[in-house]
Amino acid sequence: MQSLTTIGFDADDTLWQNEQFFRMTEKRFAAMLADHGEEKHISARLLEAERRNLAVYGFGIKGFTLSMIETAIEVTQGRVPASVISGILDAGREMLSHPIEPLPHARETVEKLAGAFRLVLITKGDLFDQERKLAQSGLGDLFDAVEIVSDKNAATYARLFSRHGDGPAKSMMVGNSLKSDVVPAIEAGGWGVHVPHELTWVLEHVEAPVAEPRFRLISDLGQLPGLVDSIMNPG
Numbered sequence: 001m002q003s004l005t006t007i008g009f010d011a012d013d014t015l016w017q018n019e020q021f022f023r024m025t026e027k028r029f030a031a032m033l034a035d036h037g038e039e040k041h042i043s044a045r046l047l048e049a050e051r052r053n054l055a056v057y058g059f060g061i062k063g064f065t066l067s068m069i070e071t072a073i074e075v076t077q078g079r080v081p082a083s084v085i086s087g088i089l090d091a092g093r094e095m096l097s098h099p100i101e102p103l104p105h106a107r108e109t110v111e112k113l114a115g116a117f118r119l120v121l122i123t124k125g126d127l128f129d130q131e132r133k134l135a136q137s138g139l140g141d142l143f144d145a146v147e148i149v150s151d152k153n154a155a156t157y158a159r160l161f162s163r164h165g166d167g168p169a170k171s172m173m174v175g176n177s178l179k180s181d182v183v184p185a186i187e188a189g190g191w192g193v194h195v196p197h198e199l200t201w202v203l204e205h206v207e208a209p210v211a212e213p214r215f216r217l218i219s220d221l222g223q224l225p226g227l228v229d230s231i232m233n234p235g
């Protein structure tokens with residue numbers, strides 16, 4: 001009996017770059033509103049709006065764009081010119097068409113593990129955008145299933161690893177977010193592997209579950225096949 005049969009991969013900032021596009025757009029947004037406050041202040045207001053709106057819009061670029069518009073209205077006390085709204089919409093549209101930038105070792109690692117394990121891509125974000133990125137990445141055929149979900153919690157992983165695998169106990173989730181990828185997968189009874197990315201959204205930060213026996217930390221995806229092997233063949 002194999003101890004591990006199913007591996008879930010996060011997509012954004014695990015397989016390809018994502019947060020850097022948000023940071024770039026945020027800078028551009030702050031520059032558009034430079035007359036109404038310093039970059040730091042505008043960014044803080046934007047983060048407040050994103051936090052407020054998460055439960056309504058969910059994760060992704062479209063919600064982010066709406067939060068930018070909301071923030072622009074707020075910081076200008078309702079006087080934001082249509083040209084700025086237009087600039088915000090352009091910035092959001094550009095984010096939705098930026099080319100994919102795969103992260104180091106993403107392809108070789110997914111190729112190495114495909115076949116030997118059931119691979120499931122598990123990601124949040126806009127459906128359209130994630131499907132576009134997956135198609136562009138050329139990795140789609142290597143995954144047995146793709147799940148674009150509105151949130152990632154323990155119940156999500158219990159459900160998905162039962163649907164696509166042999167339950168969470170024989171499953172592993174790999175991703176850059178401790179909060180969305182690692183902690184809830186362990187909570188569900190699976191393995192949680194953290195692959196940190198230098199840019200991770202502040203709302204995705206939690207403490208690493210270092211005391212959990214099923215927690216692992218790797219510096220890049222190139223280390224994943226070795227880690228999987230050590231779990232399959234302990235001692």
Ligand SMILES: [Mg+2]
Pocket residue numbers: 010011012013014175176177
């Ligand atoms: Mg991610």
